[in-house]
Amino acid sequence: MNKTKSGQVVLNAPYLLWSAIFIVVPLLFVVYYAFTTANGSFTFNNIINFFTNEQYMTVFWRSMLYAVWATVISLVIAYPFSYCMSKVNASSQRMLMLLVMLPMLMNLVVRTYSWQQILEKNGLVNTLLESIGLEPIQFLGNAGVIIFGMVYNYLPFMILPIYSSISKVDKSLLEASNDLGCNTFGTIQKVILPLSIPGVLSGITMVFVPCVSTFYISRQFSDGNIKMIGDVIEDKFYRSSVPDYNIGATISLVLMLIILISLAVVNKFSDDDDQTGGVVI
Amino acid sequence: MKKLICAVIAVLLIVGLFGLSFLGESNTDVDVIDEQYYKNDYTGIELNVFNWGEYISDGSEGALDVIGAFERKTGIKVNYTTFDSNESMYAKLKSGSVSYDIIIPSDYMIDRMRKEGMLKEIDYSKVPNYKLIDEKYHAQYFDPEDKYTVPYSVGMVGLIYNKKMVKEEPDSWGAMWDERYKGNILTFNNSRDAFAIAQFYLGLDVNSTDKSDWDKAAAKLKEQNPILQGRVMDEVFNKMQAGNAAMAPYYAGDYLTMADINPDLGFVYPKEGTNIFIDSMCIPSNSKNYEAAMMFINFMLEPEVALANAEYICYASPNTAVVDHPDYSLAGNEFLYPENQDAIKTEYYKDLDDETRKYFEKLWEEVIIN
Structure with missing residues (x-):
């Protein structure tokens, strides 16, 4: 017994050390900077400044709004897709899975940059529109395009957990539902939907979290015009001629808290943690 | 299938590039x-x-x-x-x-x-x-x-414009506030450089420590917001080369690189003066x-x-x-190496005190976040 315990400690040590150095210590730095002034003395002013600054609040609510939209749209697309995917034969499922995964093999920056070029004023889409006699459209710089960019980039994170929870629904339950007189819609509504909720919830968190902290997508798809909270953090640390780590860290901390709160809310809804498809973050 | 082909082509291209660079x-x-x-x-x-x-x-x-x-x-x-x-x-x-x-x-x-x-x-x-x-x-x-110090390299900012989209050759930074080019104007995504353009245009000192000067420049930049296509740094290369924007301020040397690819591009040093480094x-x-x-x-x-x-x-x-x-x-x-070098008004940026920098960075935030 004792032997196993010390063995476990030895086996766990590298992971604990890793988490401590690369997760806990950076977090402590963020907390430290968020609650100190440039001289290192303790203060609550950063937090107060953040919540009373008109610009930061604009950006904050914008980020939340865009992230909610992107999550809802992803869900609306992903659920029917996942359902259909789970209904086709095994080889088609593998093929569809490959198609969903393929874009993720490319770096987010490259994918986003390519889309920016496609949507440009003289880009592929507008060239096509003009060749069939339509007016070119100014895509870049619209909120819709940024949300599109987020949906495009994070949709696989919604599809995968939903697909995995739908496809693991016991077939005998579906047969039972049919035998007892449910039509397809009834089966979806009464059997599949409730059983796939854990997948939906983890999909929501996996899309909402990266969306709310997005920065590169918004910059590329708005030519730097529409700032999201991630952009502001980047500016604070990196672009400003007077880098302000304190307010930068404060914004990061607030963002982390928002994410934790949304995770907690989502977890409240999932009463059964043992369900398949749930992803622990 | 199309995505698969695209991916395969992309991979081949990348592998090809690596091969070439070693050759x-x-x-x-x-x-x-x-x-x-x-x-x-x-x-x-x-x-x-x-x-x-x-x-x-x-x-x-x-x-x-x-x-x-x-x-x-x-x-x-x-x-x-x-x-x-x-x-x-x-x-x-x-x-x-x-x-x-x-x-x-x-x-x-x-x-x-x-x-x-x-x-x-x-x-x-x-x-x-x-x-x-x-x-x-x-x-x-x-x-x-x-x-x-031993000087290494010298550059000047000028206005790059697309001759197909801008009919008459601009001679002033004022072109960047011209309603006719709405949605086709780019500027620097960098506080000091973006401010400098407004300051030159308004005849203000780019190294001013007078807050009201920076207020005026910020007001001018806000005026520009509705007609701006975007704020960019090196993205400007693609934008101008592909004719996606009508004008953008950038460095003369980089203009030469862009003009190699898009011969429709022109370049001027606006009369109000410009930044030299x-x-x-x-x-x-x-x-x-x-x-x-x-x-x-x-x-x-x-x-x-x-x-x-x-x-x-x-x-x-x-x-x-x-x-x-x-x-x-x-x-x-x-x-x-313009022949009329002496006729071009140039200003160096000077190191500004902390207070001024903090002040204009705050104004910059108000300009760019709306």
């Missing part, structure tokens, strides 16, 4: 003025060089591999790293966690570092090639007594290899090396051996 043999052969000068035995020494990205001839496309050539000639090992803003370079040096032997910052940052005692005086007797630097680049405001080689005070650092600086001034660098980075060279070199393809270029 080109890098050129490290260089003739120097005084072979004897490099004969000292510095084998085993390591030099840490900190420079802007894409700011040295690196041996691509058959050009001279400057670092490789230096290592071969002297036996010194060079650790070459890059930065992308004066501020990030300064922050890294100030943190004291690293020591560099040669840095190449811009004028105002040199001024700040000199005043803070972060630079070491250069012994020009050990840099014989310093005589090649054009007299007019001596005794600049950031190094009035010529003690700390000099990037110079300096030795930080915590350099561990003072002598070798000066040797590196001297090597960078060798006519053949300086020529390769000037051709590569496309900015104006302060080195007379380059300007007069028979092989210099940009010699007398009308944008890099």
Whole structure:
């Protein structure tokens, strides 16, 4: 017994050390900077400044709004897709899975940059529109395009957990539902939907979290015009001629808290943690 | 299936690019003025060089591999790293966690570092090639007594415009506030450079410490918001080359690169004046290899090396051996070395005090977040 315990400690040590150095210590730095002034003395002013600054609040609510939209749209697309995917034969499922995964093999920056070029004023889409006699459209710089960019980039994170929870629904339950007189819609509504909720919830968190902290997508798809909270953090640390780590860290901390709160809310809804498809973050 | 094909093509292209980059043999052969000068035995020494990205001839496309050539000639090992803003370079040096032997910052940052005692005086007797630097680049405001710097590269901001979209040649920064070009105007995604344009246009001092001056410039920038397409830095290359925007302020050297690809592009120095910068080689005070650092600086001034660098980075060279070199393809270029240079009003950025910088960064936030 004792032997196993010390063995476990030895086996766990590298992971604990890793988490401590690369997760806990950076977090402590963020907390430290968020609650100190440039001289290192303790203060609550950063937090107060953040919540009373008109610009930061604009950006904050914008980020939340865009992230909610992107999550809802992803869900609306992903659920029917996942359902259909789970209904086709095994080889088609593998093929569809490959198609969903393929874009993720490319770096987010490259994918986003390519889309920016496609949507440009003289880009592929507008060239096509003009060749069939339509007016070119100014895509870049619209909120819709940024949300599109987020949906495009994070949709696989919604599809995968939903697909995995739908496809693991016991077939005998579906047969039972049919035998007892449910039509397809009834089966979806009464059997599949409730059983796939854990997948939906983890999909929501996996899309909402990266969306709310997005920065590169918004910059590329708005030519730097529409700032999201991630952009502001980047500016604070990196672009400003007077880098302000304190307010930068404060914004990061607030963002982390928002994410934790949304995770907690989502977890409240999932009463059964043992369900398949749930992803622990 | 289409996505699969695209992905396969993309992978092939990337693999192809790698293959090509290994095919080109890098050129490290260089003739120097005084072979004897490099004969000292510095084998085993390591030099840490900190420079802007894409700011040295690196041996691509058959050009001279400057670092490789230096290592071969002297036996010194060079650790070459890059930065992308004066501020990030300064922050890294100030943190004291690293020591560099040669840095190449811009004028105002040199001024700040000199005043803070972060630079070491250069012994020009050990840099014989310093005589090649054009007299007019001596005794600049950031190094009035010529003690700390050796100029490396000179650039000026101008207005790049697309002749197909902009009918008459603009002569004023006012074009960037012209409603006719709504949705087609780009500007700098960088506070100081963006402010400078409004300041030049309004006839204000770009180095003003008067807050009301910055307020006026900020108001002017806000006025520009509705007609702006975007704020960009290096994205400007793609935008202008593909004709996605009508005008953008950027550096003359970069205009030449863009015009190579899109011949419809034109370039002017607006009449209200514009920003000029000099990037110079300096030795930080915590350099561990003072002598070798000066040797590196001297090597960078060798006519053949300086020529390769000037051709590569496309900015104006302060080195007379380059300007007069028979092989210099940009010699007398009308944008890099304008004949009416003296008629163009230019201003250097000066290092501003902390309070002013904080003030205009706050204004900048109000301009860009709406």
